[in-house]
Amino acid sequence: MEQLNAVNDFVVRFANVNGTGSASANNMFAKAIFRMGIPVTPKNIFPSNIQGLPTWYEVRISEKGYLGRREGVDLMVCINPQSMAEDVASVKPGGYFLYDSTKKLHPQFIREDIHYIGLPMTDMVMHHYSEPRQRQLFKNVVYVGALSALLDIEFGVLESIIRDQFKKKEKLIAPNIKALELGLHYIQEHYEYPLGIRLERRDKVNDSILIDGNTACALGAIYGGATVAAWYPITPSTSVVSAFGKYVSRLRIDPESGRRKFAIVQAEDELAAMGVVIGATWNGARAFTATSGPGVSLMSEFLGLAYFAEIPAVLINVQRGGPSTGMPTRTQQPDILSSAYASHGDTKHILLFPSTPAECFEMTATALDLADRLQTPVIVMSDLDLGMNEHLSPPLKWDDGRRYDRGKVLSAEELEKLEKFGRYLDVDGDGICFRTIPGTHPTKGSFFTRGTSKDEYARYTENGEAYVRNMDRLARKWETAKLKVPPPELYQNENRHRYGMIFFGTTTYAALEAMDLLREKGIELDAMRLASFPFSETVRQFIEQHEKVFVIEQNRDAQMRSLLINELEIAPRQLISVLNYDGKPIPADTIEQQIARTFNSETTKDDVHKAQVPAS
């Protein structure tokens, strides 16, 4: 029988039941590989439920540093009988299947073309542990121990992880290590090891960290000086604010009084969450909220208020599968249009597109600056994949010399000198006006904030000319924003190819890998990663300098493509969609195949410009 062979380049998938504590064992597995200096990306595929349903943990190991998802499983670790049929089927021919051999495997699960490794996990834990909860937990550790033999994970690394993890519960260290050893020894006694697929220590992760995007956003908010966080729980954004809470409770407690230099409001819903943010920023604090699709819909009225009344607000939109409640535990990038144009009337919002946890950190802090500078909402467009999965990321960086940009806020002294304060006077011609914070000065600088039309002095007016002046100034501010938002990343010094590709956010991982795959096939493209909306001149130029540009994104309606066409006045036929919207992170071969197909259909014909071939 064929046998898969590979060093540091394969996919392991764990099939668990949720609520059984498998997450921490699985994390240990990924972290051990990371500590062996090998690039790794784990992904959780979990149900919208608390306990008892199938959940998967998929780990891609890639010495080359490919961090996107890859289809096909090399080694399946099967703990969940519920999903066994599906799990057996997903193993690549020649691959491996580790299962609980306490019970004999039913013949229907036997494939001729894969290798079975039986580990009597249940038996082993029944024998060695007495408490039911312990049995459940250690079963997970046992299979990690087995994997350490099967894949050549350095045992010392696993030990070190356990020691770190239980620093404060030392008692637990020994039994955990024992469980590892149980698995290890069983394999050593019963099987040839390692398998054809295995690990070897490398030095490829440098100073990287393994962190999820939501935690990084939370830290960005802390470093960016947010003091008020308001939110309403919703998957997959919930952990942004829980991580914020965890760290501020350590980092922002006044040592003398024990009191808090922050406030977290679990609001009654998303409307209120956004209201709290707007109230706090209006009053001069930095504030943010985090939500997902349904929350963005509910926030639209308030987003329009913040746009029109010009109040800073930071929203972290951790996108999930839509529409409506959609696929709450699956990933997509489907809120681009609804975020960019949230609310009725002529509104537009700033969007930032982080693609790594390091960028989640940086862009959240930047969003707080931009919101203050531009006096408008800024939406950080993360997604479930980025937010809830751990990613190999450059370390988070903060320059201690960096100051917050609080934008145009007048102090009491400045007000004192001012002849007459006009909240909506465009003094500098950049569309951004000076604001004042309540309580600043006894007689100068007070004004009325409203969502209705107003004149330069913030007085209510129904005068059409005043309204137009104000709307045109907002359009001017939008032009200013183009110069302030993070620039796109170009992957070449100068454009050299006829075709280009554009991607953003989590699509980046797969897009970069696809570029390599295409290059192997002799197809070369220039590439650009979008970092923000509104789009700068660089984006326009990139598109103009190419005959056709592939726009890779994870939604059905090619929303980023629409936004590019709309806002840059691009001819639609120039932009070719590469889409994936099944709720799983887009894999490199989907991109590679869709692009290659276009290339091969004898020089791209017109009919391919919207090649919405769904992946998988």
Place this chain on the structure above:
Amino acid sequence: MEQLNAVNDFVVRFANVNGTGSASANNMFAKAIFRMGIPVTPKNIFPSNIQGLPTWYEVRISEKGYLGRREGVDLMVCINPQSMAEDVASVKPGGYFLYDSTKKLHPQFIREDIHYIGLPMTDMVMHHYSEPRQRQLFKNVVYVGALSALLDIEFGVLESIIRDQFKKKEKLIAPNIKALELGLHYIQEHYEYPLGIRLERRDKVNDSILIDGNTACALGAIYGGATVAAWYPITPSTSVVSAFGKYVSRLRIDPESGRRKFAIVQAEDELAAMGVVIGATWNGARAFTATSGPGVSLMSEFLGLAYFAEIPAVLINVQRGGPSTGMPTRTQQPDILSSAYASHGDTKHILLFPSTPAECFEMTATALDLADRLQTPVIVMSDLDLGMNEHLSPPLKWDDGRRYDRGKVLSAEELEKLEKFGRYLDVDGDGICFRTIPGTHPTKGSFFTRGTSKDEYARYTENGEAYVRNMDRLARKWETAKLKVPPPELYQNENRHRYGMIFFGTTTYAALEAMDLLREKGIELDAMRLASFPFSETVRQFIEQHEKVFVIEQNRDAQMRSLLINELEIAPRQLISVLNYDGKPIPADTIEQQIARTFNSETTKDDVHKAQVPAS
């Protein structure tokens, strides 16, 4: 001094204070002209307030049937000292100014180039009426009487209107007629009459009616069989449901029991209003709601649910000036994008664009059919100008042979015959599936409606393939919709010119007049009026058959143009924006000027393709 002279072609503006009962006198004025067979369009320009602020009523009389707004006032009827400076200034040179001469006019209000007509209204009513409220009300009637002499309004027509109006309060007829006579006689005794501008009976209104769009929508909902109306009050949509209430209370009471064949829910907010509609239609009734911008934002989450769970819903969006609370009593077309793409995730909604009250009627009834047929929300895009102002309109028409199209709903008998019912099975290949109404059959046809991803049998699933199948079917349904929605109106049998123009809704009035104005200047264009979204092939062809197409709309961000580019894959440079967004209905000369300017800049250059020159 110059003197304006015109028969049946001028603008009269009344400057009143709101809450003083001027509306009914002003309406009488417009109606009299209408009954003299002369086309007329009145427009209310009112503040967001209940009493005591300036309000204007502007009547355009146009024998040629131009029903858009025209800048410049020929005759100002000034009852409000608050706004007098502005009102004096707005009269065209050679025009007329009718004022209350009880008090002498302050010299600052004297212009050399206009004609003043003093009418001591306050004196007259003080003298003839004793009660304060009567004095206030009859003052308004007095000036109408004066106008009857000044403009040659047939007195008998005014009398007939009063008789009709007070059919049930006969006592009021005589005093009203007396008030008219007071005004009439005063002019006859003190001035030469008629003025240079005056009326002459014609036969130009045929069987037209003078009605506001909101009432027409309400009647459309009644004729279309809506039984549940749910709403939350908001200007300018409020009168849709109040008119619905008024007519159903007459037309839909069961004669035997006195009970109602309808239910009107004044919901606690717009979210709830949309929820009630969705609940009612899910349960097999026809239902609708009406709202304006802020309401649409609040409804976005529910609109996404209705799209994804495929529940009919009709929403009448009477647009007003945005963003946010914006200009609640001014008109715009600013919710096109937010309505078309309302809600997060990949969602799209059907839009209908009525441009006359007759179409408000027809399209509301059609919307109820389409929503049932396509099992999705349908949004009727009216606006303040169309909804709240009276318009000269073809009569409302209903063919008694017309049947409601309830779409694909299975009866108990059909279910009985069915092997297995699958709510989301695309049996016919048009993307539209069969639905069942709760309670139909004891054992067949029940299913679970949800906003989450599901399979063909309405079972919850997190399976990516099932999700993609469903999303692709929804995209197929969207294609079907293109064949079902009302087609655009073309104003020529075949396209003959290099340039075309596209307009929709209330922009139509001014656009058609602008076409004539342009023709006078030797500029000829083909024209198309959009009636719906998604756009049909005809729309695409019209654009493709022209070098450039002007898209005329009333918002800042050229939203319809965006939608055309997005959905039809049109090259942006082909579409040139003509915009007006000051909250007043777009006037013909704004359009004419913007188009002419483009034409004259020696063949349209590239830089004009987004000529966002705001009007006024």
Place this chain on the structure above:
Amino acid sequence: MTYIKPRFRHPELPRNKIGYAKADYEGAISTLCAGCGHDSISAGIVQACYELSIEPHRLAKLSGIGCSSKTPTYFLSNSHGFNAVHGRMPSIATGACLANRELIYLGVSGDGDSASIGMGQFVHAIRRNVNMVYIVMNNGCYGLTKGQHSATADAGAQSKTGSTNPFPSIDLVGLALELGATFVGRSFSGDKKQLVPLIKAAMSHPGFALLDVISPCVTFNNQPQSTKSYDYVRAHLEATATIDFVPHREEITVSYQPGHSASVELHDGSVIQLHKLAPHWDPTDRNSAVTRLLESKMKGEVLTGLLYIDPESQGLHELEQTVEQPLNTLKEEDLNPGAEVLEEINNSFR
């Protein structure tokens, strides 16, 4: 439409009056955590519907979002179901109810779904007296999003993630009484003997019937100090009375000592029998219910049972004066005034 089909009968299975077995009222297998209170309430619903001989297709089940709101999948699979968006089920139920006055509407919600995001709709459904049973599966936390405090969490409660709730708990029963609800009951998922007759009574009530059912979340909020835990509720449960529901036309068999019992006759002729009455409490006197509830709160008791019923309750259809025939069955000829009337209307605009 009533559409009772003769059904194949397993002789050994007990059947109700319309020939349905209990299995006919069940749904899909629950995916909730083992031991979750919500599953017991689902079982109570199944039991009540079976005992009342409800035709499943004559009932519509609605919910919002949450573990609790998932339960309609787990009962009555022959009923149409609607899983709305979070907190917005009451408006959907209002619309559904207006469309067809003949079905029974059973709404299921959670404390997050009703007391936080859904507060506005909850209040206004009560105010409108929408004809429906509204069950809140109240566990004092957000189960589905992993255990955050809800607005019914106890002041001072610690969540599993360690945060302390500094805010007072909202008492949905007290709130409903204040708002003028016409049927207010509280129960406990672990007390089927009380829950089932309460559900049955609620289903016969013409108007909004609130059942606030404490339903422990074993995964996130079952610490013994939580007032929503099995231990706490068992220790502090106090009932206004025991309850029997005697449907219309059934013979009343038990009779109780006067003074210690009361019976309330409903519009459709069914009777709620209450015995071992709490002192100074009259089930049809709202003020006495309010007072009784205040007392219990002071003592830290969990007061359960039927708290208040307005036997004169007029449901939404009465208040709105809709015709007897369901609105969703009215046809063109009922609804459309026709071309002739339209011409008259046109004339009024000339």
Place this chain on the structure above:
Amino acid sequence: MTYIKPRFRHPELPRNKIGYAKADYEGAISTLCAGCGHDSISAGIVQACYELSIEPHRLAKLSGIGCSSKTPTYFLSNSHGFNAVHGRMPSIATGACLANRELIYLGVSGDGDSASIGMGQFVHAIRRNVNMVYIVMNNGCYGLTKGQHSATADAGAQSKTGSTNPFPSIDLVGLALELGATFVGRSFSGDKKQLVPLIKAAMSHPGFALLDVISPCVTFNNQPQSTKSYDYVRAHLEATATIDFVPHREEITVSYQPGHSASVELHDGSVIQLHKLAPHWDPTDRNSAVTRLLESKMKGEVLTGLLYIDPESQGLHELEQTVEQPLNTLKEEDLNPGAEVLEEINNSFR
């Protein structure tokens, strides 16, 4: 920041302790209907702020949408104002309050704004005990949209457009008591003598202070049978007690007979003096307030005055344990843990 500038003084104008004249507390000219109750409440606010010697810039005024919500333009033009979207002022106020604990927050809303679209936020602002005065200008209708019934309209009320309200009226005071509000009062726009000290007391209360002020809409809901009309309220007004507010450090001059009066001392040392007490009512006992209110309702009385105050109230900042220094004044050095700590954090992810 306290920033009292010496001001130019017109010798003849009376001044308060910080040298401001009443005119310094006024706003733009009202555009409401002549006779609208809301204008009297605005005047009451001006009076209260003047008497309390509040520095106008140390107060932030917030509102939603409606005629009532327009009033902040008509008082305190030296205060920052925020006219939010409809029904959502409470969340804005919550955020504002958290950002700066040192300002006074004065929220103004209508019955539509609070009891319909804003119900959820209203309830949760109470629950959080947000430090603010919350005045509902309650006229039982939607003034600005032309007189539709609001959720506080009387059951059976006829609107000017002729529709009858079949639903019970929501009593915001009863609701607030049920929800655990820490300061609950009701007043009448036409009773400045009661209103002004109530506003003053509310402004000194550390937490959410609700003032439900009946404020007739002369244009749409002033028919004598409306419980929100001038006539009705004048005829049925019943006060819990008359009220005096004695600010911190002022001498208490009047003293009343024991048994007929009570005084409540607030945290900041100011004192609320109540006299001619309603029988069986203790202003600091919530249950007695509930009972008193129930009684009044039965009699058709409009019970006004201070109904309940919790002198131990802990406002949102206490509950959230925020630092003394306003959050909006914290600087980089207070907020940013610095690069070194970040490196430690990075390490924890290796």
